[in-house]
């Protein structure tokens with residue numbers, strides 16, 4: 001298998017499963033990894049860390065040590081150590097350098113043995129809008145749209161686009177002690193003081209719909225519903241938004257206009273949608289080129305053609321990372337957010353009612369010099385923050 005040369009080492013050199021797990025978790029925290037995967041293969045087990053959205057190999061170990069490591073994880077999570085066939089889930093609390101973290105652990109049986117996935121939950125790293133890489137114009141629009149006391153505010157994008165960070169930045173902005181902010185999350189990803197956070201899940205017998213019904217009896221001003229996944233959640237979220245609550249939620253969709261159509265597909269009435277919906281922000285996270293090995297190059301013919309299809313004109317020079325020790329030869333270091341902000345207004349509401357199609361909305365927005373995700377992404381390609389390949393990966397390959 002492919003090994004990223006730096007950092008991968010044989011975990012069997014370490015003496016105990018306790019130390020192996022500690023090493024793994026501390027390294028994940030150091031690298032700011034979102035997930036740790038422990039995967040059994042035919043002859044050994046591999047540990048991989050997801051850093052900036054991409055997996056990299058951390059180390060490998062013989063199957064003997066791996067069995068002990070799995071037992072250690074089960075003990076930490078109060079799971080059944082003897083159970084090796086049924087899936088198990090649990091939360092593990094730990095601290096690294098005095099900072100508290102929660103690991104959400106899931107174990108499932110695969111053809112070579114049990115695989116573990118550990119999601120690293122942290123308190124939010126960014127809680128100011130200016131830290132999210134948003135323009136002042138986008139920040140102003142978001143603040144304006146979440147300052148009201150009713151209506152629906154949506155944050156959209158695929159998994160790993162940074163939606164949760166944006167939502168928690170909004171909640172922090174609203175968290176002034178004068179409002180009751182309640183969240184319904186699956187799972188709670190960040191812990192924040194002053195919020196009443198509720199986790200839904202089969203184990204507690206709550207889903208988004210029953211959770212939202214419960215929360216609405218708790219006198220909230222602001223409600224964050226983790227995700228609108230189905231018609232029932234969409235319906236009750238919109239009802240809540242129309243009855244004196246600011247409702248913030250997320251939706252899987254390619255862009256803001258796509259989110260609008262997704263709500264209609266979920267059976268939301270056009271009139272009601274127009275009353276409830278305030279604004280939709282769509283976003284992606286792109287990896288930033290490592291500043292230590294960044295270099296300018298002349299684009300290839302196919303890059304020139306692709307760029308012209310996207311933007312209408314040809315690129316000048318492009319930028320990419322060469323790979324160096326400081327970025328562990330990843331060529332990238334850190335992430336930059338790109339955003340598009342769609343505020344509903346009279347013209348757009350009329351288009352909703354007259355059943356305009358997606359192309360109609362796109363034409364209307366183009367006529368306003370609306371900065372969509374593609375334009376925002378190309379801006380980062382042009383200024384050398386990211387590469388054209390990363391742009392393609394983020395906006396086309398990753399859904």
Ligand SMILES: [Zn+2]
Nearest residue numbers: 290293324327
């Ligand atoms: Zn580098």
